[in-house]
Amino acid sequence: MSVSTEILIICLSVGLLTYLLRVGGYLVMSVAPPGRFLRAWMESIPGAVFIAMIAPAAISGGIPEIAGLAATILIAWTWRNDFAAMLIGVASVAGLRAIGL
């Protein structure tokens, strides 16, 4: 079993990009702290990513998927425990599908 050329290119380029981000904040801050807009932009990225990921799933999903997303967000918000929220979200989707929704 071997790694296909396509996957190898994906791993190397995504891996390198991710490593550059890991060292980038430290290296850039040592030279010149990023300006106001750059910081405001970067701080806005995580929320935008999460929404961009789940919005299409929410509008194209059925009852289990919508309920699962709502449960996950609600639990993460109230309990402040992302991991538990994720597990309960997945379990509720599985449960709702099992009863035929």
Add this chain to the structure above:
Amino acid sequence: MSSGASPSSITFSWQGVKDGLKLAPILSTPAAVFGLAYGVYARQSGLNLAEALAMSLSVFAGASQFAVTGLYTQSAPLLVMLVAAFAINVRFFLQGAALQPYIRHLPKSRILPSLFLLADGNWAYTLKACKEGRCDVAMLPAAGLTIAIPWVIFTYLGHAVGAGIADPRIFGLDFILYAMFASMLPRSWSGRLDLIGWGVAALGAIAMMRAGYPEWGIAVGALAGSLAGGMARVRQY
């Protein structure tokens, strides 16, 4: 930012390694569960065992691996994968910048390899220790290993048990990716102004799906939404 960052109190020693390894029970459990889920997901997405392991070893960032693997099944171009990975992993840039005052006086030969193991959990504990004046930066790579080792081992196990799962929908496994991102959403909330960026991100992603390019959804939604959010929030900086 400068408080507690005097170089004399900052170390990189075996004490930090010990402190980092002590975090194993807290950090290894989620890493194992996510790793298992990733192994299953990678197998369903058509990656063989070597490819799934290559991904976990080279990228070592759960959410972006799920996203990139999902894009691979949609035959998305490499550029789309890179934009998605950038958007998901740009938080590492911010996390590294937050650590910088504490690590800048340490030798690069130790910091640059250590940062390969930067993940959400070990970053949070290391920064917390440094802010509290117990700053031994060796905690970062040591605690990072308590994440990376189960991450890789359980990617392997997930890929192995994935064979026995006939229909992943029954266990909701196809939903893990969405649940992971949904669970991180509340933590990124910083105020009502966020709704501007979030609204644009949702519209962008939904528009790409409706237009028949769902694989572009994260990239376009995240870029448009974050730029809108950045413009809305720039006055606060």
